[in-house]
Amino acid sequence: MVEDGGPQLLSDHGSAGPRRDRHWRQLRSIGFTALTILVIEYLAVPQIVHATSDLTLFADASPLLLVLAFILEACSLAAYTALSRAVLLTNNRPGYFAQLRIDLTGYGVSHVIPGGGASAAALRFRLMTQRGVPATDAASSAVVQTAVTDLSLVATFAAGVILIGPAIADHPAYAVAGALAVIALLAGAIMVRRYSRRPTNRHHPVRRTPGRFAPRTILGPRVSQWIARVIRDVAGVSRMTASEAAQLARDPRRRLTVFGWAGGNWLFDAASLWVCLRAYHVTIDPGVLLTAYGAANLIALLPVSPGGLGIVEGVLIPALGALGDTTAAPVALGVLTWRLFQFWLPIPISGLTYLSLKLQSVKRSG
Secondary structure (H helix, E strand, O other): HHHHHHHHHHHHHHHHHHHHHHHHHHHHHHHHHHHHHHHHHHHHHHHHHHOOOOHHHHHHHOHHHHHHHHHHHHHHHHHHHHHHHHHHOOOOOOHHHHHHHHHHHHHHHHOOOHHHHHHHHHHHHHHHHOOOOOHEEEEEHHHHHHHHHHHHHHHHHHHHHHHHHHHHHHHHHHHOOOHHHHHHHHHHHHHHHHHHHHOOOOOOOHHHHHHHOOOOOOOOHHHHHHHHHHHHHHHHHHHHHHHHHHHHHHHHHHHHHHHHHHHHHHHHHHHHHHHHHOOOOOOOOHHHHHHHHHHHHHHOOOOHHHOOOOOOHHHHHHHHHHHHHOOOHEEEHHHHHHHHHHOHHHHHHHHHHHHHHHHHHHHHHH
């Protein structure tokens, strides 16, 4: 009875499962798209409409400063690629130019697809493994890199709040958020210090997970083997992530390098924003800039719209106006010009980099 019911059960679940997953993905995509439209309509569009009435200011923008802003944005992407290579422990890591193209491809994809961070990460993972990076190394380095960049963004926001000084008390929400950011950084520093003093445990419990929990179900040996393989892969990524985190915690020089490139990624980007604002004759205090910039990008980490489209503009423009007490129109134009370099321009460039990577793969296989 069980043997007869087993294949039938697998068949029923096999046909219904993918169908449910497909419907869920469609509903999720529709939901993300609708939410993106609402965010853009209620946050970004009012700022853009308000800025269009002052487009004459665009003619007064300094071309040299706009070129400098573009160069700073390119430096930000270059620093991110340097970070990508710094977190990889394997000797089979791609060359710098290849890694730059991989990062640009993933960056552009994340700006197109709603909730595209996951899709971009999957594409970036596939491109890295095609360049000889072991799968576990590619996955674990992505986890470490994400944690480092997010922590560096928190540090950027906290630095802005500290630079503003006592005047931040006039903006209670930013003062509370800044205090929480400082507490998070202190907690992270304590954890790194404790981790660096902990001896390496070669018999990590996760190493025994696949053997202890290898499932034997009525779904049959193939499904059981597939589940065991998934558990084994997850365990391998967990081990590699723990190993990379431990080496990062124990090696001050490597830690300085990794966090230096992560900080450079954010600071070059923020500097590009400052130069874009300065091109429209808007001078923003560094503390105000880093606070507003950090707040907008931290909120944009929520998977609501691709690349924080609408969220960054909708948060950053009012924040700069409130914290810096500046005129809204030139601020809006400066932010929109910066987003042109930071958000829109990488999209067509990522198409070219992906094409170059595919052509290179075809030549290698040929």
